[in-house]
Amino acid sequence: MSGRINKPAGKPQTPSPLVKSSAQSKRGLNTRSPVLSPTTYKSPHSAGKSLKLKDSSITSIDVLDSPTGSSLCRSLFDLEKCPCNLSQESWLIDCSKCRQYWHTKCVTLDGLSKKDYNKIVNWLCPFCYTAPVSTADFSNDASCLTCRNTKTLRDANHAFEVSAAAAKIKSVINIGDISGPSDSLLSQENSIRCIESEMKQMNEACQTDIRKLINEVCQLKTELTNLSSTGPDTLHASHHSSESTEQLLATISCKIEALSINESSITAGLNELKQSVASLRSTDPHPTVPSRPPLPPDSNPIFPVHPTRVPRTGCEIPHVPHRQIPVSDTKHEFLEQTEANELKVFFDSCSFKPESGHSVMSFGSPYQYTGSKSSSNVPPIPDILKPLLERINNVQSELYRSLYPDQPFLTPPEINSCLVNKYQGSDSFLPRHADREMTIHPESSIFTISLGQSCDVTFTERESGTESSHPCPDRSLYIMSRRSQEVFDHEIEKGSMPAGTRYSLTFRCISWTHNNSTCLIGDSNTRFLRFGSNKRGTFGEQMPGQKFWAPKLKDIDPVSCMGYSNVVLLCGINDIKESQIQCESDVADCYTLLKQKIKQIKLLSPCTKAVFVCQLLPTKDLTLNRKVNDFNRLIHFDLFPSCKDVEYVEGFRQFVCNRVLAAELSMHLDRHGRFDMLHLNRAGARVLASLIKQSVFLRVHGGVDKRRHTGRVNGRLYSSVVEARLHPSGMVDGCQEFDPTLKKKKKKKAPVLDEPAAEIINDMKKETDELANDLEDFSLTKKKKKKPVNIEELDNDKALEDLGEFDPTMKKKKKKKKEAVPDGEDLPLDNDLNDFGDFDPTLKKKKKKKTTILDDELGDDTMDSSGDTWVTSERDYTYEELLKRAVDMMRDKNPDMQAGEKKKYVMKPPQVLRHGSKKTSFANFLEICKMLHRTPKHVQDFFMAELGTSGSVDGYNQLLIKGRFQQKNIEGVLKRYIREYVTGDVPHSINSFIRVWGWH
Ligand SMILES: O=C(O)CCC(=O)C(=O)O
Ligand SMILES: [Fe+2]
Incomplete structure (x- = not known):
C-alpha cells in the first residue's frame, strides 16, 4: 500500500511534492464521483502494483455505496488534507471510498509501521464507514475496514486477506455457492458484488466468444451458399462427388446448429446467474431507504440550504396534561401548640408593612414581587424561626428526592426566605396572584404555615377559570409547587376572611441566579452535561438549571420546563433513527412532534423567555445523516422563522457546518468505541456545553459581544472562546480589550440589564477603574485625564494608547507646564510655531493652548546643529532637522535619558506550571x-498569537494555555511583548518610563 503517502505528513497545509504528486497521480486513475458504482469504480489500489493485495481479486469492488459520504467529504473538506486541518507528525491514509485523506493519528491508527501501512488495501474513513450490525459481523466483515486502532487494523487486515483468498477459491470452485450469505466469509453485500463482477467478466468473455463463433458461422454459411450456387459441376471439377458434397453440407449445417445451441446455453447460463443475483438481492437484510432527490450541488450536505418538504401534518396542539394541582400536600397540626403560641407572641411584637389588603414582613433572602413594599434590606431569619426553617428544609429535601430519585447527587434548593403575611379583621384579603417570580428557585416548593384565625385560600386555574377552595386551619401547612404557579393563581377573597388575626408564614428558596435558570431536556448526548458550579458541573454557576431526560421527542415533558427562564431541547436523533422513519415525510412527522412540544412548553410556561432548539448532530451513519439533514432543515427553515422565542443554539450550526468543528465532532462520536454512531465523548460534550452555555448566556445578557459568533475567532476554536468568555473571570473578555467606550456604554445600558449582566458590567467597571487608578500613578495618565478625548471616535489601538501607552507630546506638555513660566525668554516664536505646526498638526493645537510653554522650549531649540539661527532663515526645516529637534527636546525634558542612564525596573519572572497533561498555567499572569x-486581554492576545494556541484566564487569575510550554517559551514571548509594546524598542509604542527590564 505504499502508493499512499509513505512518509509521515509534515504540514498538510503545504503538502510536499511527494504528497502532491502521489495524490495527483491517484486522481488521474479514478474519478472522485460521489456515486461510485461497483461496476465502474476502480480502486487505485488495483492500479499501482504496490497498492495491490497479493492474490486479491475483490479489493476494488467491496466499497459500500453511499453518495452522501462521498459528497460530504467532497464539499466539506479538502480531500488532500486531513479534515482536522492541523499539522501533525502522522501518516496520511486515504479513504478507499471518498478519497479523503486523514492523519492516521486522527483516525486512531497511529503507531502503524510502514509494513502495516503498506498492507492496508481497503480502508473506509469515519464518514464513509457504516458499522456492521454486530461485533461478530465486524470480525468477519473484513471488506469494510475501518479500525479504531492499530491492533484491530492489523487483525482486520489479516481477516481481509483470508476472506479475500477464501472468496477467490469459492468463486473458482462454484460461483453459485456464494449465494448463501450466512456461511460465507464475505458479507452478503460483498457476495453480490463479487458475483456481479464475475458475471460481468464472464459476460464479456462469452460475448466475445459468441461473436467469434457467429462470425465463423456466418463465413461458413456464405461459403456454403456460394458453393451451392456454383452448382455440382464446379464441385465436381474440384474432385468432390455430389454425394460427398451433400454430406459436407449436412455436416456444416449440423455444426452451425450445434453452435447455435452453445450460444443459447451460454445465454441460459447467464440468465441463471442473473437470477441468483436477483434472489440474493431480495433477501438483503438491510433494505435501502427510498432514494431521495440529489442535494443541490453546492449545498452543505449536513446543513443543506433548501428545505425539500414541509411537514405533512399540521401543528395542532394536543391536550396538555397539566399534572398540576394547586396544593401538592397538606400537613395538619404541623406546628405544636406551644411553638405556635411562641410564634404568635413573636409576630405580635413585629412591625409589619401594609400592602394591599394585608401587611407583610420578610426574613432571610429578600423576596421581591410585583407590588412588594419590602426593601432589599431584609433582616436575617430570626432564631425563633430557625428550627422551623430546618424542618421545612427537610420536607423540601424529601420532596426533591422523590422528584429525582435517580439523581441523588443533586442538591435540593435551600429554603432561605420567609415572608410573613398578617391578616387582621374581616376586611383583610390577599389579592389574586401567583408566586411565579423568576427569583424563586424553579425546584423550590412554596410552604405556607397558618397561624391563628383559619381561612380559605381560593385557587383559580388560569386557563379554565376553575376555582377551588383550600381551608387553612391554625398550625397547618400547605405546600404548593413552583410549577403549579404557572397554572394556578391564589388569593384570599375580599370578605372571606373572618374577624381575628391570621399570620401566614410563607417559605421559599430565593435564588437570584435562578433568575436565568435553564432547563435542559435532552437525550443521551447530554449525559455528560451537568448543572451546578461544583466540579462535575459543565455549565458553571453562571448558568444554573436542571436537566431532564428525554430519549425521544415524546418524552419531552413540558411540565418540567415550568418555572425556568430558558429551555434547551436536544432531542430527536433517537426518533429519526427508528427503522420506520424511512423517508422525508416520516422525518417531517418527527419534526412536527417537536414543534408541538415547543408549543406546549410555551403554553405552560409563559415565563419562559426562550426555547433553544439544538439541531441534530451528524452521526457516523451516513444514511442516518441524511435524515439528520432533513430534520435540521425543517428546524432551520420552518421552526426558527415561524416560532417567535424559539432560538437556535448559536454556534451549533457552525459546529455542524464548520469543517474543522465537524471533523472534531466526528472524532468525538465515539463514546462507546468504534460501534457508537451517535454519542459524543466527554470532549465533544464540553464543546456542546460551551455552545449551549454561550447561547443562553448571550440571550440572557442581551447579546453581549455578538461579534464573536463565528466558528473560529482569531484562530481559536469557538469552544475555547466560549470558555474564556464565560468563565467567571473570563467574563470580562469583552472588556479586557480595555475599550474605554465600554465605560460609557455600560452606564447607558445598566438599567436594562439583568442582574448577572449588571454584575459583569460592575466587574468590568471595577477593572477599568483599577487600571485607571494604576495609570494615575504615572504622571502621564494624569495629563491624559485632562486631555479632552472623544473616546467614541477612537479606535481600539488609539484607545489603548490613550489609556496606557506613552505619548511623548503629552509628557512634554506636562513638563512644559511646570517649567514654562519662570524661564520664559524673549525669543522669536512665530516661525517655530508655524514650522512645527506644519510638521504635526496635533502638536500645533497643543502648542497653541500652551503658548508660553512652547515659547520657552522652542526658544532653546531654534539653533540647528550647524549653529544656524532658524529665526533668521528663510528656508523650511528639513525632516531630519525637525526630527533631531524633537529628539533633543525630549532629551532635554528627560534628564535621565539625556544622561544616558536607563532606569531599571525589575519584574517578576512568569510562573509557569504544568496544568494537567495538556495545559500550561501562567500563574502570575x-x-x-x-x-x-x-x-x-492585550497581553493574552499577544501570547495566543505568538504561541499559536488558545487559552483563557481562570478564576485564579492564571492564564491557562492549551498545550505544553516551558518557562523559557513563556519568558521569550513575554520579553517580546515588552519589547514591542512596553519599552518601545519597536515602534508599536514607546514608554519611556520603563526602560530596562530584568527578571528577579
Ligand atoms: O396567606 C396565605 O395563605 C397565602 C400567602 C401567599 O400566597 C403569599 O404570601 O404569596
Ligand atoms: Fe402567594
Missing part, C-alpha cells in the same frame, strides 16, 4: 499584566 500596565 494578571500580576504581570498589572506591572506592565497593559490589559490582560
